[in-house]
Amino acid sequence: MPSFLLTAARYLQRLFRFSEVHLMLVYAVIVGVLGALSTIAFRDGLAIVQHLLVGRSGSFVEMARTLPWEFRVLLPTAGGVIAGTFLVLANRYTAGLKSDYMEAVAVGDGHVSVRQTLLRSLSSFSSIVTGGSIGREGAMVQLAAMCASVVGRGVRFEQSRLRLLVACGAAAGLASAYNAPIAGAFFVTEIVLGSIAMSSFGPVLVAAVVANITMREFPGYQPAYQMPAFHDIAGVEVLLFIGLGLVAGIAAPQFLRVLDATKTLFRKSRLPLPVRLGVGGLLVGILSVWVPQVWGNGYSVVNSLLHDQWLWTAVLTVLVFKLVATAVTTGSGAVGGVFTPTLFMGAALGLLFGQAMQALWPEAVSAPFTYAIVGMGAFLAGATGAPLMAILMIFEMTLSYQVMLPLMLSCVMAYFISRSFDGSSMYEITIRRNREEQERLRLRRTQMRELIRPAETVLPLTATLEELTQTFIRHSVKYVYIVDEHHRLQGQVALQDLTSVLTGDPSEQKKTAADYLRRDFLPVITPEMSLSEALQRFLTHQGERLPIVQSSTDPVLLGAIYKTSLLDAYYRLS
Missing domain, CATH: 1.10.3080.10 (Clc chloride channel)
Structure with a gap:
């Protein structure tokens, strides 16, 4: 085929x-x-x-x-x-x-x-x-x-x-x-x-x-989850689903932290892979002696949570045992997905939240399974960092328009709350992309004060011709910065202006830096300038560096900004 x-x-x-x-x-x-x-x-x-x-x-x-x-x-x-x-x-x-x-x-x-x-x-x-x-x-x-x-x-x-x-x-x-x-x-x-x-x-x-x-077209096709009918949510009960999103947004990063901590623990054991995965399976087997629901990805348990009556103590017990079982399975190095276990965590958490709200406000709160359905999406949005995908997945599973309003509110809330922690996600590629985005935001806020390097070619107005010549020889630059007694930038001396020295004219030997000074020749940079502003200064200058001063009104020389540092920051920004 x-x-x-x-x-x-x-x-x-x-x-x-x-x-x-x-x-x-x-x-x-x-x-x-x-x-x-x-x-x-x-x-x-x-x-x-x-x-x-x-x-x-x-x-x-x-x-x-x-x-x-x-x-x-x-x-x-x-x-x-x-x-x-x-x-x-x-x-x-x-x-x-x-x-x-x-x-x-x-x-x-x-x-x-x-x-x-x-x-x-x-x-x-x-x-x-x-x-x-x-x-x-x-x-x-x-x-x-x-x-x-x-x-x-x-x-x-x-x-x-x-x-x-x-x-x-x-x-x-x-x-x-x-x-x-x-x-x-x-x-x-x-x-x-x-x-x-x-x-x-x-x-x-x-x-x-x-x-x-x-x-x-093949036998055995059926929806992933058998969803019960989702009823209209109206009035102030919508606020409860926002609260569920808040809870899911807090819980999802902690779930991921438990998985990461277990992986680190198994990795530090330095056991061979077969032994490591065998230990993970052994722990799951021991847990299943008391709670058989820890076996598998949690698919059948979620369907049971949605359709059967569960005591909150039983839900909490299965939730804790399933969390440990998933952590030791993935932590030991087992290859597989945590997408379905994540949906289970959201369903169990949502059901507990719904049962708690129904106990506090029985006459105005919908059946707990509605909170379990929305909890699946909210927890998934918080764990994956993909709220739109989570909303659409639960909608496709329920095929109910009534679920959309509470689901959207809960998923968006969970996403922003989880992102406020450390940008964690169950997928490494999402974590990497979040870090890159944070780095780009940091670079956009970067000011030139963060890129200052020492200006090693600085001489006073009274510097002799020999001092100027030796500075050019040691540093291989085109310009030497000249400052007054208060270290304010007065201008610069260009290498090409000293070519007359090569003629051996005795009168040249008596001159100082002030005699060769060029004022307002080089553009200057100030500490609060952004990357784009500083780049515009470099576009008018062919050199490798530019001086940075305290301000245009108080030109105290702080150092130099190098074009390579600026371009490197732009490269990381792109």
């Missing part, structure tokens, strides 16, 4: 004389189909192996409940060891290569390593099928992106188009995993590409939609 699709694409290009833009849309369709097929293969593979292990497939929570406690401990441990072994192979045979699609799109050349992706996907498969508390969407998206990279390299796409095609594959994988094509497209453009431009968003959206259509 892939070869047939490629042949069809070439035929259509020749037949209709497609432009590069139109051709990109054709390949986006191909990548959408391949992304859906790779997702189906991974999903069905999990079901087959799960059935071989325990004689049934379906919910990992139900699978854990039916197993004796010894197997609940043993199975995740063995799965972790096997997953670690695959990771060792991935690192050994593909050393130095990159498999992460985000890096390939954002900072790479679009080349996604096939061997490394397959080995890491097998590692993720081993962790997931044995109950690891991690999402399966990570491997699904990675496989879809790999297929897109293979197609792009096969038809010899240039680097920019190859990166865009890999982004299309990632969107197809996410749309297939969650049956949310619009949110999948916005995830890739908002997080991975970093901007929503039609030239890139169009192909990405086409790939996501085609992937979703393809998924619907």
